[in-house]
Amino acid sequence: QKEVEQDPGPLSVPEGAIVSLNCTYSNSAFQYFMWYRQYSRKGPELLMYTYSSGNKEDGRFTAQVDKSSKYISLFIRDSQPSDSATYLCAMSPGGSTLGRLYFGRGTQLTVWP
Amino acid sequence: NAGVTQTPKFRILKIGQSMTLQCAQDMNHNYMYWYRQDPGMGLKLIYYSVGAGITDKGEVPNGYNVSRSTTEDFPLRLELAAPSQTSVYFCASTTGHRYRDNEQFFGPGTRLTVL
Numbered sequence: 571q572k573e574v575e576q577d578p579g580p581l582s583v584p585e586g587a588i589v590s591l592n593c594t595y596s597n598s599a600f601q602y603f604m605w606y607r608q609y610s611r612k613g614p615e616l617l618m619y620t621y622s623s624g625n626k627e628d629g630r631f632t633a634q635v636d637k638s639s640k641y642i643s644l645f646i647r648d649s650q651p652s653d654s655a656t657y658l659c660a661m662s663p664g665g666s667t668l669g670r671l672y673f674g675r676g677t678q679l680t681v682w683p
Numbered sequence: 684n685a686g687v688t689q690t691p692k693f694r695i696l697k698i699g700q701s702m703t704l705q706c707a708q709d710m711n712h713n714y715m716y717w718y719r720q721d722p723g724m725g726l727k728l729i730y731y732s733v734g735a736g737i738t739d740k741g742e743v744p745n746g747y748n749v750s751r752s753t754t755e756d757f758p759l760r761l762e763l764a765a766p767s768q769t770s771v772y773f774c775a776s777t778t779g780h781r782y783r784d785n786e787q788f789f790g791p792g793t794r795l796t797v798l
């Protein structure tokens with residue numbers, strides 16, 4: 571079993587839709603949870619960063635972490651064509667792990683006008 | 684700040700050739716990483732470094748080598764290129780400060796094809 575599982579999609583939604591992206595994980599030591607956005611032929615860029623369980627909101631984006639279920643989500647409200655990208659979840663135990671991240675495979679999202 | 688820069692952007696190699704992928708960062712980050720990304724497969728860690736003169740293997744180090752002589756630069760060396768090394772290579776860095784040492788900043792990538 572991979573440490574981080576993510577459905578690769580592809581996911582295609584109309585503009586204005588609410589998008590839900592998810593990852594599950596098996597390592598209960600993970601404390602830090604991130605979502606990266608990667609546009610085509612570009613490097614990943616950090617979108618959301620959360621520590622432990624709970625919700626974090628930033629504009630149209632909300633990240634949720636449920637450590638009891640080992641499940642994290644990213645919600646995008648009022649999705650726009652500019653949100654079309656691949657979304658990668660990443661996580662880390664933190665502490666003395668030297669910044670190493672464990673990535674999901676990424677979910678490809680297309681938002682059509 | 685230029686952030687994390689990588690050269691070249693693209694490269695085609697013949698089987699058995701060698702090359703060095705360059706990576707530099709101007710954010711004074713201590714930790715640097717090399718990943719490869721195959722289509723639909725996420726990012727796999729090749730090598731990482733926590734400071735000048737200190738490197739260690741990641742998940743998929745075979746066929747690669749690294750060095751870190753300065754804080755800014757972290758080149759990745761491919762010896763005897765093989766078709767299995769066809770991939771997109773990303774360099775990343777992070778501060779190494781407590782609580783934020785896992786917020787990685789990525790370069791634009793190098794697309795390598797081995798024929």
